Amino acid sequence: MKYWLLKSEPDVFSFDDLRKLGKKTEPWSGVRNYQVRNMMRDEMKEGDLGLFYHSSCPQPGVAGVLKIASEAKADPTQFDAKSEYYDKGSKKEEPRWLLVDVAWEKDFNEFVTLEALRGEPRLAEMLILRKGNRLSITAVTKKEFDIICKMGGKA
DNA sequence: GCCAACGTTGGC
């Protein structure tokens, strides 16, 4: 089982939005980066856990935990001419972009701010904390995952 | 709104 960190802009889709879905899954659409696509395709497995990170907002940080709820599959928004994620170069027989479904897994007692993450020396290696990191999904180690859950008040 | 950093594009 692997662990991930998934970024989302809370204005677009927040951890609260995911919680409100309860057991229903949500397609994590809109990934348009080859590195991230390949990671979803080759390494991500149904049942993996992910940290839900809020980016580009007043208080960036980890809001809670989600579960990867499907294997990677074609992202339908690439075929939707009205979608901002439309890719006219992608063919149905050979989809260029993939997504996974995600589902709410557990809440934190408290939001773990980016500042708090930076303040924890054991997290210094995390990609998210590196300058210029722009991947919307990154792998985290089990150790990092556990530390952040603990910081959120959930062992 | 600014700006550093990065991925992608396209001319050559």
Next chain:
DNA sequence: GCCAACGTTGGC
């Protein structure tokens, strides 16, 4: 295949 220009991301 190089690399400058451009667009986007994301923290501040």
